[in-house]
Amino acid sequence: MSVSSAERRVRPTWFDDAKLGVMVVWTPAAVPAFAPLFPSAADWERMTDEESTALLRDHLPFAEMYLNQLHIPTSATARHHAEHHPGRDYDSFAAEFRAGLHRWDPRPWAELFAAAGCRYVVLTVKHQDGFLLWPSAAPNPHKRAWQAERDIAGELAEAVRARGMRFGVLYSGGLDFTFTEPPASDDYENLPERIAQDPRYSAYADAHWRELIERYRPSVLWNDAGYPAGARAGELIAWYREQVPDGVVNDRFGPHPAGSEEELADFATLEYQRDYANEAPAGRGWESCRGLGSSFGYNRQETDGTLPSRTELIHEFVDCVAHGGNFLPAVGPTASGRIPWIQAERLLALGWWLRENGEAVYGTxxxxxxxxxxxxxxxxxxxxxxxxxxxxxxxxxxxxxxxxxxxxxxxxxxxxxxxxxxxxxxxxxxxxxxxxxxxxxxxxxxxxxxxxxxxxxxxxxxxxx
The missing domain is CATH 2.60.40.1180 (Golgi alpha-mannosidase II)
Structure with a gap:
């Protein structure tokens, strides 16, 4: 069964009414928790194309991409790792992360997200390192113990739903460094096409998505970094909509990492794009995602001064809603599962403002x-x-x-x-x-x-x- 534009149903109204969600990016990269900080907007604008390309290669600000950056010898992450973690590999970070998962409590997360006024929560259940945040029946064929014994996805789903929020899952479908060698680096655009040629990975990704849908019945399917053609995304999404009729799907189930798959999607995905007047897609539902700082995952380099102020965040949120979008900021918990204070403060500021002013946002x-x-x-x-x-x-x-x-x-x-x-x-x-x-x-x-x-x-x- 496939999906065509003629068959695609009207997007469920709950999504357009919700306006505010939160993404959670929690991976073994939270153990080293390092990425260089991104330059200011003014400095970025002054860079030449060559300088900006070199910066994104060697100073990628996403801490969750630690494994990728570790394999680029000229990167700030590789230098940091040699100085602070000599002799350790990424597998050791994963083992430490996995061993500490028993300390996590989903309730404080759910309480914070509810207090922030979020209407849905999207958990990253697999990022580009391939580590799974649920005990899958389809374990990684290349790495042992490359998943949580504890059902992080199921426990969080239960906690957020108990507080009146919807639950969604984010899965890196196009990049998995247990099936292809990092780094993506300058070949990032072509990497999903190479993965798509591996039928074993196509079957693996399809099995995971079907397991996630059957177990957790997520309200949001949020694929990232493209999707292998051999996994037949159209059939998967048609089946998902039979299982979860009011579920929604983002636009990254196609061959392009940044998203453009209008045929299958309920909404377009913007990322760190803030000029909504010019960049918001016309005639489509859309969502704007960003980290609360310059990283989605936890980065110890970020401080209160490097994150947008509470007022700046509220203004960006309001601008997004006025132009017709949903806003999806990301929290990056520490390895032990704590949401850093500087991130929680900003979410609580959103929630406090919404307590009085939510009628101008929700359902508009x-x-x-x-x-x-x-x-x-x-x-x-x-x-x-x-x-x-x-x-x-x-x-x-x-x-x-x-x-x-x-x-x-x-x-x-x-x-x-x-x-x-x-x-x-x-x-x-x-x-x-x-x-x-x-x-x-x-x-x-x-x-x-x-x-x-x-x-x-x-x-x-x-x-x-």
């Missing part, structure tokens, strides 16, 4: 215009729910008054999120001025609710200047 859809500005130059992101337009002001107005670049019908009501007390408003040359109850305390974003939605229209850009 893009409005006629995603972005605007106040008269004072603060950015605004707009969303729409069934009965209101929500104006999310990025920052704190300096006075008890904010001017939005919209027009409002006379009978419209304007309130603060979470407070149905009507606010005074009046039309202005910029659009509409709203009087707030007081000068706002400093916060990441202030939300105004304007209802009914039909009473609100965007102001032409020329007029709003």
């Amino acid at each position: 859809r893009p409005w006629l215009r995603a972005a605007g500005t106040t008269r004072d130059g603060l950015g605004v992101r707009y969303t729409r729910s069934a009965d209101a337009v929500h104006a999310i002001v990025l920052g704190t107005p300096a006075a008890a008054r904010v001017e939005l670049d919209v027009t409002v019908d006379d009978a419209a009501a304007v309130t603060l999120a979470g407070d149905r007390s009507p606010l005074e408003w009046a039309p202005t040359g910029h659009g509409v001025a709203v009087r707030l109850p007081e000068v706002p305390d400093e916060r990441p974003a202030l939300v105004l609710r304007i209802s009914p939605a039909e009473a609100v229209r965007p102001v032409a850009a020329e007029r709003a200047r």
Whole structure:
């Protein structure tokens, strides 16, 4: 059975309503927990193509790619390993990681994710090192004990579902360094095609996906790094949709590592792409994933100062939602299973902001215009729910008054999120001025609710200047 664009059903609404998930990247690479930090955006922009290529080869910022980088002699990871872990190989990290899994408790993870306002959790059950986070009936044919004895996937699924969240799995289908020698390096784009020529790996990956679906019935199938053609992704996905009718599938089940498989997918996958106005795919559901820092997995080099601030993270989330996407930040637990404090703080900041302002996010859809500005130059992101337009002001107005670049019908009501007390408003040359109850305390974003939605229209850009 295969899937064609004509047969593909409408995407389940729960996914479009959810807006916020969390990815977990927990692998044996959490033992060395090293990757060089990525340069600033400004430094990156100044690099030549040759410099940026060399940087991605030798200074890849993803700690979960430790095994790959270890096999590049010129890499920062190889130098770090020679200095700090002489005589150790990656297999020893895996043995240490596996031996410590008994210390892990899924409940603190699930409680944190629920407090953050996440509606779904995607666990990386196999990354590119090939180590499995569940006791598979199809063990690795090349490495003994290359999987968890404990059912990490099953225990986390139970814990998150008990708190009202959905559970999904991420599986590296295109890269598995137990079947091909690392590094991927400059040949990254062609590596999945080489794997696809190995029928043993195709059967292995297909067996894993079917086992994961039967055991855990995941709401999200999140494949990574491409998928072997011999594994017949179309048949797998058709069968998955029979087993889990409201499940969703990402767009990385094709031959390209970064994703483009529209024929099979329910949603497109963006990664560290923040220019949503220009990069969000038109006419498709999509999700934006990123690490909370420059790495998905745990990296000891990252500090509070190298991660985006709580406000920056909330602004990126809001921008993503206003342009029609879901936001999937990744946590990288330590080898013992602790989520680092600097990561947990940021998730909790998201959750605290959502406690008051979630009505402007959950269940909303893009409005006629995603972005605007106040008269004072603060950015605004707009969303729409069934009965209101929500104006999310990025920052704190300096006075008890904010001017939005919209027009409002006379009978419209304007309130603060979470407070149905009507606010005074009046039309202005910029659009509409709203009087707030007081000068706002400093916060990441202030939300105004304007209802009914039909009473609100965007102001032409020329007029709003």
